[in-house]
Amino acid sequence: MPPLEEEQLFPSTPGKIKIERPAHHHPMNRGIHRCFASTFTMFLWALLLIALTASYLSIQSFVDSGGRYIHRPVPRHHVIIGGPHWEKQIRSSAQIHRPHGLSVLVTGAAGFVGSHVALALKKRGDGVVGVDNFNDYYDVSLKNARRALLETNNVFIVEGDINNVRVLAKLFDVVAFTHVLHLAAQAGVRYAMENPHSYVHSNIAGLVTLLEQCKSADPQPAVVWASSSSVYGLNEKAPFSESDRTDRPASLYAATKKAGEAITHTYNHIYGLSVTGLRFFTVYGPWGRPDMAYFSFTKNIRNGKPITIYRGKNRVDLARDFTYIDDIVKGCVAALDTSGKSTGSGGKKRGAAPYRIYNLGNTAPVTVPTMVSLLEKYLKKKAKKRVVTMLGNGDVPFTHANISLARRELGYKPETDLATGLKKFVDWYESYYVDDHGMPVNY
């Protein structure tokens, strides 16, 4: 959260109360008036005291709860935003090296999808600047390793939260971004039951802060952002099409993504921002997220630890339309290339701008136990399985994307099946988690 200004913390209400002068100055009136005035003054002081105590308590509880529910950003070193050296790094990172290239601000650039897309854009000659708060939701050293990879490719990641107005304003001061690829978010479906406020902080408040910056920018960038397959919630019609119902989310995570779709629509409608929402379907692959099942199962199987496999109602296996990262990268890049321009500038709309939503899935759901047997095969080790029926934890029984719209309008065509993609993941995992002598390490 940006720091609150002093005026917001201590509203100057007392100074704004106007005390009317009495019309008569009769001594008795004066006595009554003095008595009344001193009672009134005491009353005012009491009010002031109560107001100050209340605002102190509410600030205190805000600060307290903030410390608990918002993931702690873990800076690598003292972060300085601004100054000639910083600006030089940003400009160099944003430099476009091909005709008609893009200049893209990638939020969540140290994340799984963010780091992959940032690299792909840079490699084809686009300008890319990242922003990421490096929070400790999962292993920060993995985020730092992704950052190191990006830095060797001249992609600079600014350490900052998307809720930080000053960081965003500074970035837009230095670079006229043509596009924003907004991937920073609190991810994870079931974790929303443990830490609901972190979802509101990043997926709602952070999104609005970013959109405010985008709408005021001149020129306005086009915005492409990560929604989620989870918005389909209790939808049972398969495969899931973009026009299907999305008003019955099964988790708070899904609800914040659905809210994001509504929020981005208002910025498109009022300010002429070009908006594309991408509904990702369980993205996996090398450099992935350790909180996801395929990743944590790999770790546990390799370390001989048990894994828990959730099962749905009537002992039905859960299934996911697992989508490989390289396919998702192509979908993101195509969405950026076809986004169309925002029409507004400096907060004023000048005409209608595109508002689009696409499924980016694989169209081939696979059950969780099948995913586990593939891992067992590649790791050459049997999993110690614990199967539990898990209801009401935010999970949906299956996901299955209809990708006709993305195929038609983005040329999106997933090419990697789960067996091939998981093999690539396990190969990466086994090369990443080794010591200096090439021996496997537990992390």
Ligand SMILES: O=C(O)[C@H]1O[C@H](OP(=O)(O)OP(=O)(O)OC[C@H]2O[C@@H](n3ccc(=O)[nH]c3=O)[C@H](O)[C@@H]2O)[C@H](O)[C@@H](O)[C@@H]1O
């Ligand atoms: O497609 C999406 O929209 C979402 O995909 C994933 O969410 P999820 O499909 O729940 O991915 P995992 O957490 O990797 O779970 C995959 C499957 O494994 C199951 N699972 C998970 C964890 C576990 O310990 N055991 C287990 O059986 C889950 O119930 C689920 O069916 C991502 O985590 C979300 O960020 C993303 O938005």
